[in-house]
Amino acid sequence: MKATDNNPVLIASEQVKSSIFPDTLLFRMAAVQNQLRLVLNNEAESSRDEVVLAFDDRASEDFDAQFDANKPKLPMMISNLAFRNENGDFLGVHTIEKPDLSIKDKHIPLSLDAKAGTYNLQAHQISSFSNDVEFYLENKLNGSIQLLEEGKSYSIEITEGNEEAQSNAYSLRIRNQTSVTVANPAAIRAFPNPTNGETVTVWVNDNSRGTLEVFDALGNRVGGGIFEPKDNSIKLDSFRNNAAGIYTITWTTKTTRSSTRITVN
Numbered sequence: 001m002k003a004t005d006n007n008p009v010l011i012a013s014e015q016v017k018s019s020i021f022p023d024t025l026l027f028r029m030a031a032v033q034n035q036l037r038l039v040l041n042n043e044a045e046s047s048r049d050e051v052v053l054a055f056d057d058r059a060s061e062d063f064d065a066q067f068d069a070n071k072p073k074l075p076m077m078i079s080n081l082a083f084r085n086e087n088g089d090f091l092g093v094h095t096i097e098k099p100d101l102s103i104k105d106k107h108i109p110l111s112l113d114a115k116a117g118t119y120n121l122q123a124h125q126i127s128s129f130s131n132d133v134e135f136y137l138e139n140k141l142n143g144s145i146q147l148l149e150e151g152k153s154y155s156i157e158i159t160e161g162n163e164e165a166q167s168n169a170y171s172l173r174i175r176n177q178t179s180v181t182v183a184n185p186a187a188i189r190a191f192p193n194p195t196n197g198e199t200v201t202v203w204v205n206d207n208s209r210g211t212l213e214v215f216d217a218l219g220n221r222v223g224g225g226i227f228e229p230k231d232n233s234i235k236l237d238s239f240r241n242n243a244a245g246i247y248t249i250t251w252t253t254k255t256t257r258s259s260t261r262i263t264v265n
Helices: 163-167
Strands: 015-017 026-027 036-044 047-055 083-084 088-094 107-112 117-124 133-139 144-147 153-159 170-176 187-192 201-202 210-215 219-225 231-238 245-252 256-264
Touching: 036 088, 047 083, 088 107, 144 219, 153 163, 187 245, 187 256, 210 231, 219 231
Parallel strands: 047 088
Antiparallel strands: 015 026, 036 047, 036 117, 083 088, 083 107, 107 170, 117 153, 133 144, 133 170, 187 201, 201 231, 210 219, 210 245, 245 256
16 A cells, blocks of 8 residues: 555544345444554654554464564665564564463564664553553663553664664563562562662572562652572662662562562662
8 A cells, every 4th residue: 555645544444234234334333352552653753653463362473364464664664663473574463372471471572673763662552451461661782671551652762873783672571460479578688778879789589580670659660670680689770869768679570579678868
């Protein structure tokens, strides 16, 4: 499909005809379930790109023309947002069998194929999934992980000379919160506590790969990342520029979540 007008508008509707009353159109009014839309915007360039992730028990990890759609790279676009499946296909619509999140998180690589600039990523239709399913945006270059919330903008910076590495740094993590059990509070400790802003050592009860997050008293995430503890400990510098107060440190692995509090003087 190619639009030639300066301000093209495409309107599509899903409709069916009744075989008994051929002139009667029946429209589906219910919202589509288990579909997530990711939208990548670059306001400076008036650019917008979009992909769709869906759950369907009939789907597989491989490309299936019945459920998936390839996403060709267009040279004239400043970004080409796409999912990547296990075969390396670039997909604009990626449908997978609903993962068993009680066993482990599901990770789906993203490809931005973006030129240098500042972008905003938004997630839509999160509410079409059950309440226990959460989506996170991960950046493997800096270890950050952010919970995706409906309609909230997440800034992505692509710098000149680093376009390829930064465009391939992101992935979508899908997690079922009901599969995570709360561990004994003794499973995590932080010291020195209180701290004057120096490096804090966080001790955890195993060396499993997990996500360490720091929240202030208002519940805002102010630090953290993805770590593989060495000798059951993690070095954390998140408090150097933070105001005095009480902070919560949360450690989440595939099977457990534990938390502790620390005071910053």
